Amino acid sequence: MRYVPCLFSLAAHTLICFSCSDASSNWACLKPVKCGENENHCVTTYVGVGLGGKSGQSISKGCSPICPSAGINLGIAAASVYCCDSFLCNISGSSGVRASSTLLALGILVSFFFVLRARE
Template identity: 55%
Template sequence: YFLIPFHVLLAVLWCSFSLVCWACDGAESNWGCWRWQFCSSDDNYCATTYIGGGIGQYSSQSISKGCVPVCPQAGINIGIAAASVKCCSSFLCNISGASSVQANHLVLAAGILASFLYLFGQRL
């Protein structure tokens, strides 16, 4: 049997396909995104989509990754919810979880405190 070293296999795959990206659909964290996707010739980018939000102890997030032909790069963070799309264009470049737009816990706490003060301030 002839065994091909892993680095040689990676080099062949990299040259054979235009782009290879990490892929997952609705994973709760980056640990659920260890699958590779070989992009078609129409795909120019690897994309990571992050959606998350929460109040207090209750929070959730969803990460999706894969190949896309056009990059719809965007992001929004309103304290209790955040969403972002980040793109890159090299071999397995979308390893991060677009964490720069994840909901900030300090902003969440301040928003909840302001809501309670507004709602119950007249009774205190």
């Protein structure tokens, strides 16, 4: 009997992630893509900005060979990079870093204080 190597084991390690670029909502980021051989992580990048009554966000998703994970929240702006390594694991639009309404209001009040004080 002849031995035939199993090719299915290679296909089982292929990662599939959601992918999009600069989408304004997570609903626009639900397109699955097959990652390359050296791409072992799914990555989600979230950037949100809010000032007064106006706000905006940008979400990007895809495959990556490295796993960057970072976040910053400055009150009026927030950014996060989240990675994971399982089938379609980057379904969420962000990893919990959002611009805080309380910090936004505090930032605006402090700005007004400095503007009024500069006029004196």
